[in-house]
Structure formats: C-alpha cells, structure tokens
Amino acid sequence: xxxxxTPSDLGGTEPLAELSLFGSWQLRYRRAPLSVTIGAQRxxxxxxxxxxxxxxxxxxxxxxxxxxxxxxxxLRGVLWSLRRRCPGLIAAEDGALALSDAVWVDVHELVASxxxxxxxxxxxxxxxxxHLAVLANPGELLVGWYDxxxxxxxxxxxxxxxxxxxxxxxxxxxxxMRVQASRAASTAVxxxxxxxxxxxxxxxxxxxxxxxxxxxxxxxxxxxxxHSELGSGEPTEEMLALLxxx
Numbered sequence: 001x002x003x004x005x006t007p008s009d010l011g012g013t014e015p016l017a018e019l020s021l022f023g024s025w026q027l028r029y030r031r032a033p034l035s036v037t038i039g040a041q042r043x044x045x046x047x048x049x050x051x052x053x054x055x056x057x058x059x060x061x062x063x064x065x066x067x068x069x070x071x072x073x074x075l076r077g078v079l080w081s082l083r084r085r086c087p088g089l090i091a092a093e094d095g096a097l098a099l100s101d102a103v104w105v106d107v108h109e110l111v112a113s114x115x116x117x118x119x120x121x122x123x124x125x126x127x128x129x130x131h132l133a134v135l136a137n138p139g140e141l142l143v144g145w146y147d148x149x150x151x152x153x154x155x156x157x158x159x160x161x162x163x164x165x166x167x168x169x170x171x172x173x174x175x176x177m178r179v180q181a182s183r184a185a186s187t188a189v190x191x192x193x194x195x196x197x198x199x200x201x202x203x204x205x206x207x208x209x210x211x212x213x214x215x216x217x218x219x220x221x222x223x224x225x226x227h228s229e230l231g232s233g234e235p236t237e238e239m240l241a242l243l244x245x246x
Contacts, residue, residue: 016088016102019048022110022138025145029086036082043078045142047090048105049153052098061149107141107157110134114164117171125175128168132180135165136187162188162198169201173208181205193225196239203242216243 017034020026025041027034036044042062047053059071066074079097082089091098099105113134122128141154165188172181185202192198199222206214219235226233 015104016100017086017104019044019099019103019105021045021048021105021107021142022140023143025142029089034086036085037078039074040078040082042147043075043082044089044099045145045150047097047099048107049150052096054096058097106138110138110161111157114160117164117167122171123175125177128172128175128177129180131164131168132172132184135161135168136183140191158191162191162195165191166197166201169205173204178205178209181208194229196222196236200239200242203239207242212243219243 014031016030018026018028020028025045027036027041027044039062043058046058046061055072055075056068059075060068063071063074079090079092088100089103091100113131116122117131117135122131141157142150165184168184169181169188172178172184182202182205185198185205188195188198189202199218203215203218206212206218219239222235222239223233
C-alpha cells in the first residue's frame with residue numbers, strides 16, 4: 001500500500017488539505033472546514049485508506065450494487081464536483097486516482113508512527129512522547145461507518161495500533177515514564193477489551209508502580225469481561241504468572 005503524506009513529508013509547508021478519519025470524518029481545505037456529499041466522503045476515504053487505485057476499482061468498490069457504467073458515471077460526477085470546489089485535492093494519472101501529496105491524513109500519521117516504533121527500538125524520551133501523542137489520542141476509525149472494506153481497514157489499523165501501544169508501554173517503563181506508560185496501556189485496553197495482552201500491559205505498569213493490588217484487580221476485571229462478552233473464559237497462565245512474585 002502507498003500512503004500519501006505525513007507532516008514530515010511536507011517539509012514544514014502548510015498542507016493543501018487535512019483529512020481526519022479518526023472519530024468523525026472531517027475535511028479542511030486551505031484551513032477551512034469543507035462539507036462534501038457522502039459519495040465524495042466515501043471516495044476520499046477509499047483513497048486515503050487504500051492509496052492509489054484504478055478508476056474501475058474505485059467505482060466498483062463504492063457502488064457495487066449498480067452496473068459498471070453507472071458506477072463510473074457516478075465517480076465522474078464526484079470527481080467533477082471535487083475538482084471544482086477544491087482544486088489540487090486529487091491526482092489522476094494513467095487511469096488511476098490518488099490523493100494529492102499535499103493532503104495530510106491522520107491515519108497516515110498514525111500508521112507511520114506505529115510502523116517506525118515497531119521497526120526500531122525507541123529509547124529517546126522525546127521520541128517516545130511523540131509516538132504517544134499520535135497513538136494514544138485518536139478515537140476509533142470512522143465511527144458509525146459500516147462498509148465492509150472500511151471494517152476491514154478499521155480492524156487492520158486497530159491491530160497495528162494496539163501492537164505499537166503494547167511495545168510503547170514497555171519502552172516508556174524502561175525510560176521510567178510510568179504515567180505515560182499507563183496512558184498507552186489504558187488506550188490499548190479501550191481499543192480491544194477482549195485482548196489479554198493489553199490487560200497484561202496495564203498490569204506491568206501497575207507492578208512497576210508497586211501497585212500489586214491493582215494488578216490483581218485487573219485480572220478480575222478481565223475475567224469479568226470474558227464472562228460478560230463471551231459467557232466464559234479464564235486468564236491465561238501468562239497473565240497469572242505476572243502476579244507470582246506479588
């Protein structure tokens with residue numbers, strides 16, 4: 001997959017547009033909020049999440065319920081409207097479409113931060129705080145959007161984000177930044193309460209703070225979540241082993 005730009009890619013220049021997909025959808029063009037049709041919103045989301053794509057793929061994904069000729073006609077209408085209202089937003093070449101390199105997207109920033117954190121060990125406190133600011137702040141991707149391709153992207157990005165947060169927890173603990181580690185772990189638990197590894201990350205924070213009682217309480221909370229959501233289930237030996245010395 002080819003993303004468009006992150007702030008660092010823009011070399012400090014002001015982006016032409018900013019597209020926010022975490023929480024609610026928002027587009028700012030030349031610093032001003034811009035309202036577009038739901039068809040245009042879904043079009044921009046597709047390019048933001050899946051990168052450069054051929055027109056036929058875009059049309060078929062956005063309007064799968066109609067004939068290809070009708071879908072392509074709808075796509076031409078969306079393109080005409082966007083080019084008229086916000087020139088420079090879309091790049092078109094060789095039958096393919098993409099967001100302009102001058103468009104900043106919050107998802108791209110998060111993916112870049114998570115990827116960088118997972119590919120190399122970060123120990124510098126400033127770098128860790130920068131990762132925390134990106135990974136712990138956004139809400140869930142496109143809340144209330146239920147297209148199948150969006151659901152798949154939401155799951156993929158959540159997995160990447162949670163994995164990065166779990167790595168970040170341990171890096172922050174190693175750096176002695178326990179408050180920040182707690183924030184990272186709590187965010188991971190909120191994103192996926194059924195994922196035991198996120199609860200273990202929060203337990204490691206409690207234990208680093210000397211709060212064995214809170215770590216034991218987290219085990220009970222996780223067991224209650226399993227029974228509430230799945231009807232049964234118990235923490236693994238790996239989770240219980242964290243309490244062994246305490």
